[in-house]
Amino acid sequence: MSNRTIYWFRNDLRLHDNEGFLKASQRPGEIIPVYVFDPRIFELSPLGFRKTGIFKTRFLLESVEDLRRSLQAKGADLLIRFGEPEKVLAELAQQYDVSEIHLSKEVAQEETDVESSLSKRLKILNVDMVFTWMATLYHVRDLPFGFNKLPNVFTDFRKSVEKNTSVRPTLAEPSALNLPEEFVPGEIPSFQTLGYEETELIQADGRGVLDFKGGETAGLQRLHAYLWETQNLATYKTTRNGLLGADYSSKFSAWLAVGCLSPRKVYEEVKRFETEIIVNDSTYWLIFELLWRDYFRFVMLRWGTRLFKPSGLKLDKDKTWKQDKALFERWTSGQTGVPFVDANMRELNATGFMSNRGRQNVASFLAHDLGIDWTWGAAYFESLLLDYDVCSNWGNWNYIAGVGNDPRENRYFNTYSQATRYDPDGAYLRHWLPELAEVPADRLNKVWQLSKSEQETYGVSLGSTYPLPIIPADKWL
Numbered sequence: 001m002s003n004r005t006i007y008w009f010r011n012d013l014r015l016h017d018n019e020g021f022l023k024a025s026q027r028p029g030e031i032i033p034v035y036v037f038d039p040r041i042f043e044l045s046p047l048g049f050r051k052t053g054i055f056k057t058r059f060l061l062e063s064v065e066d067l068r069r070s071l072q073a074k075g076a077d078l079l080i081r082f083g084e085p086e087k088v089l090a091e092l093a094q095q096y097d098v099s100e101i102h103l104s105k106e107v108a109q110e111e112t113d114v115e116s117s118l119s120k121r122l123k124i125l126n127v128d129m130v131f132t133w134m135a136t137l138y139h140v141r142d143l144p145f146g147f148n149k150l151p152n153v154f155t156d157f158r159k160s161v162e163k164n165t166s167v168r169p170t171l172a173e174p175s176a177l178n179l180p181e182e183f184v185p186g187e188i189p190s191f192q193t194l195g196y197e198e199t200e201l202i203q204a205d206g207r208g209v210l211d212f213k214g215g216e217t218a219g220l221q222r223l224h225a226y227l228w229e230t231q232n233l234a235t236y237k238t239t240r241n242g243l244l245g246a247d248y249s250s251k252f253s254a255w256l257a258v259g260c261l262s263p264r265k266v267y268e269e270v271k272r273f274e275t276e277i278i279v280n281d282s283t284y285w286l287i288f289e290l291l292w293r294d295y296f297r298f299v300m301l302r303w304g305t306r307l308f309k310p311s312g313l314k315l316d317k318d319k320t321w322k323q324d325k326a327l328f329e330r331w332t333s334g335q336t337g338v339p340f341v342d343a344n345m346r347e348l349n350a351t352g353f354m355s356n357r358g359r360q361n362v363a364s365f366l367a368h369d370l371g372i373d374w375t376w377g378a379a380y381f382e383s384l385l386l387d388y389d390v391c392s393n394w395g396n397w398n399y400i401a402g403v404g405n406d407p408r409e410n411r412y413f414n415t416y417s418q419a420t421r422y423d424p425d426g427a428y429l430r431h432w433l434p435e436l437a438e439v440p441a442d443r444l445n446k447v448w449q450l451s452k453s454e455q456e457t458y459g460v461s462l463g464s465t466y467p468l469p470i471i472p473a474d475k476w477l
């Protein structure tokens with residue numbers, strides 16, 4: 001019987017608080033840390049954009065590179081392959097004669113399909129699979145209810161876990177890591193190997209909120225900066241609906257999504273901040289938001305594929321959605337003629353990021369004002385967001401589209417009042433819509449009403465330099 005273990009890194013690209021990797025490293029014998037780039041996640045979707053777009057791909061490559069460096073610093077390495085993980089891992093298991101493959105547990109369909117397929121292949125080889133639950137703040141086993149009894153309403157979920165459960169402490173990094181002698185590390189794939197054309201390799205726009213860099217090192221630096229260097233956490237609740245700049249919100253999402261940051265690490269640091277600096281609504285609110293993240297993961301675990309269908313969690317088969325590509329492309333390209341929607345979509349296209357306020361508004365606009373199949377919007381976000389997380393993305397879209405398990409019937413956002421409330425002086429619009437730079441703040445969000453002579457004064461030509469709205473936008477005023 002061999003004494004070798006493969007640890008398959010998935011969305012847990014870190015050494016701190018990585019329970020699965022720690023356990024695997026404590027087994028007697030040698031360990032082979034592996035990352036596999038799956039070609040399927042870089043393919044073009046039926047709507048014509050890549051499932052994983054350039055921003056998240058770059059972030060992922062940087063994260064894997066960082067993990068490799070950290071392992072090398074411990075005298076180990078990361079074995080990197082390109083191919084379908086269920087096949088690659090089964091081959092590696094044979095090649096290296098391993099007895100166990102350890103991995104984190106995922107919950108969404110594509111990920112669990114890979115798990116099942118790998119499991120079948122490994123059975124034949126007599127190799128065991130050992131799963132560890134890792135992505136959430138609260139451990140699934142610590143929930144005060146079985147996951148099939150998950151409350152339909154977030155507030156019930158939150159109150160129940162806050163009252164009855166505690167967050168498990170973070171775990172140390174592994175110390176000793178022994179690689180087999182015949183270990184062949186492999187190269188990090190190029191963009192070309194992942195299927196990218198030269199023209200797709202755009203860099204994030206310098207106007208973005210932050211220069212996001214993938215990896216545990218950068219994730220921990222951001223955690224340190226947001227809590228300890230700037231102490232922005234102390235005002236998070238009042239700034240979190242902002243739109244411009246690095247510090248209105250934590251920006252932890254991209255690192256959390258690929259596991260460069262552990263949510264429990266964030267929690268512990270917030271608790272330390274509360275002991276050493278201040279306890280207030282803001283410190284609580286960051287944890288509150290992490291509970292939304294947990295909730296959507298448990299929702300995915302409970303309701304699975306329902307989240308990906310237009311009828312949503314609610315199984316609402318009566319509602320019909322338009323599948324109008326031309327209209328959809330006006331939305332994706334930020335050419336709807338509604339400035340707040342366009343500014344947010346252009347930010348997303350240029351940087352891979354959009355604020356939570358922006359996401360809510362553009363999603364509501366697509367689903368309710370345009371009546372377009374919201375799953376198209378969710379798929380577009382999947383491709384563009386550098387913090388794309390299957391549970392948070394599809395879960396939030398269900399809620400906004402009104403097909404989630406939400407007690408509030410109507411999640412409609414009046415874009416005009418949202419824009420004037422959250423961007424009162426128009427700074428955000430001017431940042432992303434330079435063609436409207438000269439328009440006074442009180443006219444920006446109803447720019448379609450400018451007369452010909454006003455258009456001349458403000459250097460904008462409606463229908464030419466900036467589009468007329470694709471909906472009767474006066475309804476909001």
Ligand SMILES: Cc1cc2nc3c(=O)[nH]c(=O)nc-3n(C[C@H](O)[C@H](O)[C@H](O)COP(=O)(O)OP(=O)(O)OC[C@H]3O[C@@H](n4cnc5c(N)ncnc54)[C@H](O)[C@@H]3O)c2cc1C
Binds near residue numbers: 240251293
């Ligand atoms: C339509 C739509 C799609 C979204 N898609 C994603 C996605 O793919 N990936 C993703 O991480 N978040 C998604 N969100 C949630 C939220 O917009 C982002 O997590 C947040 O904007 C990221 O910025 P931040 O890290 O500065 O957040 P902060 O405000 O600093 O919040 C801290 C952390 O809490 C979590 N969080 C905050 N709000 C939510 C929420 N509504 N749902 C789940 N978790 C939350 C995130 O992990 C975030 O990093 C989506 C929201 C909407 C409305």
